Amino acid sequence: MASINTTYRLKSPPEPLKEMIRRGVPAEFRSTVWMRCSGAYLRLASNPDEYYTILKVYNGKSSVATKQIKMDIRRTFPEHKYLNSPKYMEQLSNVLTAYSWRNPTVGYCQSMNFLAGYLLIHMSEHEAYWTLVSIVEDILPQEYFTTTMIDLSVDVRFVFPDLMAKKLPRLNKHFTKNGLSLPLLMTQWFLCIFATTTPTETTFRIWDVFFSEGSKVLFRFALAMLKINEEELMSCQDYNDLYSLIKKIPSKMYDADHLMEVAFQKLGSMPMKTIDQKRTDCRVIAMDEYVKHQSARNGLKRQSQHITKSELKSGTKRWSSQLIFKEV
Incomplete structure (x- = not known):
């Protein structure tokens, strides 16, 4: 299986190509352009069997992610005649399921169904899988779709x-x-x-x-x-x-x-170097906030384990305030 940390993306397209793309890519060329620019084409070429191997190896197996995928598939494009067809929903399920097994750290996050769904309008499920991989693991920062976000x-x-x-x-x-x-x-x-x-x-x-x-x-x-x-x-x-x-x-x-x-x-101007530096600096703040939030949450959980039945029934202000704070 291809490493999650390996990049295949074309980092800086030639200026003429960049300008052409900004003017719009014809629909018939979108799959090619998207896959070439995102690195999905090279990923597929380097790992031609990964997608189908995952589907075969994990066929019939379930996880928290696959259960959520099953619930979300039918409500992804409920009003769309083509996108709501059984064939299309099977392809969408395959792409999302394969990715959830490839990268258990992310698994499945609501919104990935819309990304994969739109990719399938322009490309095969095999190609959509690798383009989704490029989005989640290469183009966007690493923890966009994890549980912490x-x-x-x-x-x-x-x-x-x-x-x-x-x-x-x-x-x-x-x-x-x-x-x-x-x-x-x-x-x-x-x-x-x-x-x-x-x-x-x-x-x-x-x-x-x-x-x-x-x-x-x-x-x-x-x-x-x-x-x-x-x-x-x-x-x-x-x-x-x-x-x-x-x-x-x-x-x-x-x-x-x-x-x-x-x-x-x-x-x-909006230099990528400046944005990356801002992301790096502020990630430290966001991580610190997350750790403190988790610590406080875990502390409240431990505290709640010591509440006696009589205290729960009494409904005193002290326990009421603790429980309200816990919800917040």
Whole structure:
């Protein structure tokens, strides 16, 4: 089995190719371009039998991940005539199941079903498997899809807000004034690489660039969507109105050419080296917070084990407050 830490990705595409991809990859060439740029093609060529071997070896076996996959398959694209067909759902299940056995540290995370589902529109399940591998293990930071989601937390809680303050200072102040925090919304945008939020063709245009240029484009597209709607957002003076409007913004992004123009011509420089350094610095903070949270949680669990039946029945304020804190 191929090492999870091995990279096959084309790190820096030639500038002419980069510009062509930003203008949009024709549908008939998407599988080739996505696989070449992401490193999936080289992965498949180096490990041609891995996918089918995993399916054969683990056929009939189950895990926490495979059980969750079975539950999610039917609700991934419930309204789509083709994507909800038995044949397609079997392919989707195969890809997700194979990956869960390949990388038990990640196993399966909700949102991976949408990623694999959209990949299967353009390529075979064998190719989709290796492209999913490239997304999870090479293009995105290592702990985007793990149970801790540390790297996702870093991106939405630290890196994006920092870029927002620099690139859209007026809008950032407006959000702060209204007490609006974006991590929850950004989590949905980033984890699915906009697959569940933007119109389908716009999603594919975003993915064209994502496979070519890497994870930093997530920040560019998120900032571009906010910039395009900046004036309307500035006119909202209520938290609920602001939140509601931001949730709807991606679904209105039908003009992919305009989105590309704003993302790459209106936001200035965004060096990957700077983003990587910010990720490294803030990961230490996020890890420290996580360890403290787990310690506190484990402490409460140990404490709760000493609660007697009479104390549980009495419902005193002391135990009530402990249990409320535990839930929080």
